[in-house]
Amino acid sequence: MAIVLCVLASARSEGYTATLLDRVIEGIKSIKGVDVEFVNIFDYLPISPCISCWNCARNDDHRCTLDDSMGRMGEGELVNKVLKANGLFIAQPVYFTRPPASVQLFFERFYPFMWSGELNGLPFASLSQAANNGGTRMADWEMSKWAFTRSFKYIGGLPVHMVQYDEACVKARDLGKKLAEAALEDAEERFTVTAFDKYMGTDGNPWDCLDGYVDDLTNGTRSYKGSLVEHALSHGTVKKEEAVNLLRNAAEELKLMLQYYEVGDRVKAKEHLIKMRTYWSPATIKEFLDDDLNQ
Numbered sequence: 380m381a382i383v384l385c386v387l388a389s390a391r392s393e394g395y396t397a398t399l400l401d402r403v404i405e406g407i408k409s410i411k412g413v414d415v416e417f418v419n420i421f422d423y424l425p426i427s428p429c430i431s432c433w434n435c436a437r438n439d440d441h442r443c444t445l446d447d448s449m450g451r452m453g454e455g456e457l458v459n460k461v462l463k464a465n466g467l468f469i470a471q472p473v474y475f476t477r478p479p480a481s482v483q484l485f486f487e488r489f490y491p492f493m494w495s496g497e498l499n500g501l502p503f504a505s506l507s508q509a510a511n512n513g514g515t516r517m518a519d520w521e522m523s524k525w526a527f528t529r530s531f532k533y534i535g536g537l538p539v540h541m542v543q544y545d546e547a548c549v550k551a552r553d554l555g556k557k558l559a560e561a562a563l564e565d566a567e568e569r570f571t572v573t574a575f576d577k578y579m580g581t582d583g584n585p586w587d588c589l590d591g592y593v594d595d596l597t598n599g600t601r602s603y604k605g606s607l608v609e610h611a612l613s614h615g616t617v618k619k620e621e622a623v624n625l626l627r628n629a630a631e632e633l634k635l636m637l638q639y640y641e642v643g644d645r646v647k648a649k650e651h652l653i654k655m656r657t658y659w660s661p662a663t664i665k666e667f668l669d670d671d672l673n674q
Contacts, residue, residue, distance in 0.1 A: 380414050381566035383407050383558060384464035387419045388471040388482045395541055396508045400470035402548045403506065406555025407468075412566075413559040416460055423448040423457040426484040433671050435491035442491055449488035458488070466502040466562035467531070468555070469522065473507050476514030478521050486525045493529070500570040502561035503531035504554055510541040516585065523585040530572045532565075534558050536585055574657075578649045589649055593640055596633065596659075601641075603634050608659065617666045625662035629655050 385404055389396040404415050420426075427445050434444045443450040448457040461467065469485075471478050492498040503526050507518035515538035526533040534557050539547040564570070572580070581588045597606045608630050611617040617626055632655035639647035664672070 381412060381465040381559070381562040382414050382416055382463060383466035383468060383562050384416045384418065384460055385468045386470070386485070387417070388469060388479055388485070389419075390421050391472075392419060394472070395510055395544070396470050396472045396506075399506055399508055399539060399544075399547060399551050400468075402551035403468060403470065403555035403558075406552035406557075407466075407559040407562075408555075409552075410556055410559035410563065413466075413562055416464065418457065418460060420457075420481045420485060424481065426457075426481070426488060428484055429487045429490055436494050436672055441495035443488060445488075449485070457485075461489075462497065464501070464562075465565040466504075466534075466558050468503075468558055469505040471505065471507055471518070471522075473509040473514045473518040476517040478507070478518050486529065489529050496530075499530040500532050500565070500572045502534050502558055502565055503529075504534040504536065504558045506537040506539055506547075506551060506554070508539045508541070513540055515540055520585040523581075524591075527577065527581055527584075527586065527588055530577055532561060532570055532572060533580065533584060534561050574653050578653050579646070582645070589640070589645055589652065592652055593637070593648075596655075597637070601637065603630070603637055606633060608633050617662065619666050622662045622666040625658045625665065629658035629662060632658065 385400060387397055387400055391397065404417065407413055407415050425447065426449050427447050430445070432444070435441050440453070442452040444452060448455040450458065453459065453462065469482060471482050489498065505519070505522040507515045507522065509515045519536040519538040522536050523533065535554055537547065537550055537554050578588055593601060596608070603609055608626055612626055612630060617623055632651045636648050636651035636655055639651065
């Protein structure tokens, strides 16, 4: 039996977000062999923010040591449900064009699994609901980005303003079905998301990794001369020899990435982004975080 964990991130247990989640659950349950585990995240608060203690990176089983429902060395009540799930669905109201604070806290605490890789490929979908000014697509964009950073298998997102409620109910049910089908496959064998899958797979998603990384790595300039890598090398702000050597390799890949990005070849640009990050990430860890990790 496959299990989909459905998380309601609203204190209004019978509000608009909850009723839409009911339609998602109907879709999930329509697929034979799939069961639903429902939780309201407010029943598991308070959840501490990540405190960057690095214990999850240092301990052998990569478990969070904080004493709350997302910690306790993997035995916290909520994280335990996540670990047993074959699919994850988040239903959230939109606050100030973004996911609510409870969802931010929830996903922050997935950091240990970036070290263990246990949730790599977990099927994931979400809905973001608003009844006032909107912002649903912006919140949906954030959820797509969380799926990328956590290496989930992104099934889809549903931004919903209440003026579209009737249509959204049908779409919510269909999204539930899609997630349930992916959960069945996950129960057989979890799909491992490679770096190639992860970066290429954002094409067509609400958030695409390439534009975001180009903007971030180049300080908004879209040029190598304005980039973080060039600044680190030319200003000597990275000093450890191993880190400097890694940055030199990162620089070459960044230049190639930007060349392909400029001519619109997004596939080649992403290929070099993947290679660039295999140098950039360990270089910055070596220079700035090694002491914390080896404490």
